[in-house]
Structures are given as structure tokens and as C-alpha cells.
Amino acid sequence: MRGAQGARQWCWRWRRNPLRRRDDVFEAWIVLIVWMVMVLGGTVAGLVTAHAADTSFTRLRHDRHAIPAVLVESSGAAVPAGEGAVYDQVRAKVRWTAPDGSARTGRALVESGHKAGARVVIWMDTKGRLAGAPPTAGAATAEASLLGIGAAVSLGGLVFGAGSLARWRLDQRRYDRWAREWERLGPQWGHKTP
Known part of the structure; x- marks a missing residue:
């Protein structure tokens, strides 16, 4: 039972809720897309970079x-x-x-x-x-792996930064809306003290 409740709390932005705003749903999609691109895109970028580097090092060993x-x-x-x-x-x-x-x-x-x-x-x-001298097979594999990891981390950092910027912009929109609502509703809250 506790697992189902934890899943409901984790997915709160997608549940029907009278307090849920469109920005909450949009932010949930941003977070999901950012993590998917970081994980899948980072993996693909790392593998492609490592393969390209290994191919280049192999060609270098063959040409020299x-x-x-x-x-x-x-x-x-x-x-x-x-x-x-x-x-x-x-x-x-x-x-x-x-x-x-x-x-x-x-x-x-x-x-x-x-x-x-x-x-x-x-x-x-x-x-x-x-x-x-061309790199040895072991050195080439190690360097290709490091280049692949660097590419994956770089892509992940860029995507995370872009997602953070989008979420920051959403927060600014929410603050502006709250300020307008407060200006409209604040004076209706009763008597002012002398």
C-alpha cells in the first residue's frame, strides 16, 4: 500500500487536482524529457563518441x-x-x-x-x-572511453542547464501571476488597521 501512495505522491503533477495548474503539468513534462534526454541521449552520445575515437585510433595505428x-x-x-x-x-x-x-x-x-x-x-x-608513435590498443581504448564519458557528461550538463533555465522561467511566470492575484485580491481581505 505504501508503494502505491509513494507513486501517487511522485506523480502528483499528472493527477487530477483542482489546484493543479497548466504550468505544473508543463514542468512535469520538462523534468521527464530532461531526464530521458540526459540518460538516453548521454548514452548514445557517449557510445558514438567512443566508437568514433576508437575507429580514429585504429586508423592511426594502421597508417603509421x-x-x-x-x-x-x-x-x-x-x-x-x-x-x-x-x-x-x-x-x-x-x-x-x-x-x-x-x-x-x-x-x-x-x-x-x-x-x-x-x-x-x-x-x-x-x-x-x-x-x-600511435597509441597502443589499451591506451586507445582508455582514451576512447574517457572521450565517450566526457561527451555523455557534457550533453547531460547542457540538457540539465536548459531544463533548469526552462523551470526558472516557469517559476518567474508563477511569481508574476501570484503578484497580480495578490494586487487584485489583497485589498478585499478586510479592514485595515489604523
């Missing part, structure tokens, strides 16, 4: 390939990247052999701490330009 190179200059020491973290790749001048057999040089990201003449691995894109 590793080739051997030789350091022309020493790669130097690791660069501090914050509290206790160290970024172990630095830009250094390298030489490699192009597919047509010609020798090429350029600056690429390589592991730090190597001397000139050391063999390193660099990454090229399909057009033969130097590129960074």
Missing part, C-alpha cells in the same frame, strides 16, 4: 609504421613533466633510408639518453612524413 633510424646527435636527458613524472622522449636529429633508397634526415621523437650513432625507432605516416 615504425622504421629504423640512426641518431645524428645525442638525444639528451629526460625532461621532467611535473611531480615525479618524467617524459622520456625528446626531439633529436635522425637519419633514415626512405623507401626509394635515398638517405633522409629530420627531427623526430626518440627515447632520451642515447648517443649519436645509436639505432632508434621512428614512426612515419603513409605520406612518408615523420610522426609520433
Whole structure:
């Protein structure tokens, strides 16, 4: 019995009631639509974003390939990247052999701490330009998941904000109506004290 009473209290805006206003019904629909769009739209936006990011990362892994190179200059020491973290790749001048057999040089990201003449691995894109290493499958999955969650939360925040703005506007209309009613009915409430 208590569950039925709780459901009646929860759905009070849709029940027949002499005190129910059109704005109450409109507000109930706004709340319902906002929550449905937040849940369903956020889920769809998150899944679509995660799938698009994963597809992009897969294409990136497919388009980039590793080739051997030789350091022309020493790669130097690791660069501090914050509290206790160290970024172990630095830009250094390298030489490699192009597919047509010609020798090429350029600056690429390589592991730090190597001397000139050391063999390193660099990454090229399909057009033969130097590129960074593609993300691993695990890193790509983690990043795609985070992007999907970010998209879902962003959509949810936008929808929640729009719903809050609509409800605020409804409240302003109610306050204006109450003020007009009070101005009309207030003086009829009896004698004024001297």
C-alpha cells in the first residue's frame, strides 16, 4: 500500500487536482524529457563518441609504421613533466633510408639518453612524413572511453542547464501571476488597521 501512495505522491503533477495548474503539468513534462534526454541521449552520445575515437585510433595505428633510424646527435636527458613524472622522449636529429633508397634526415621523437650513432625507432605516416608513435590498443581504448564519458557528461550538463533555465522561467511566470492575484485580491481581505 505504501508503494502505491509513494507513486501517487511522485506523480502528483499528472493527477487530477483542482489546484493543479497548466504550468505544473508543463514542468512535469520538462523534468521527464530532461531526464530521458540526459540518460538516453548521454548514452548514445557517449557510445558514438567512443566508437568514433576508437575507429580514429585504429586508423592511426594502421597508417603509421615504425622504421629504423640512426641518431645524428645525442638525444639528451629526460625532461621532467611535473611531480615525479618524467617524459622520456625528446626531439633529436635522425637519419633514415626512405623507401626509394635515398638517405633522409629530420627531427623526430626518440627515447632520451642515447648517443649519436645509436639505432632508434621512428614512426612515419603513409605520406612518408615523420610522426609520433600511435597509441597502443589499451591506451586507445582508455582514451576512447574517457572521450565517450566526457561527451555523455557534457550533453547531460547542457540538457540539465536548459531544463533548469526552462523551470526558472516557469517559476518567474508563477511569481508574476501570484503578484497580480495578490494586487487584485489583497485589498478585499478586510479592514485595515489604523
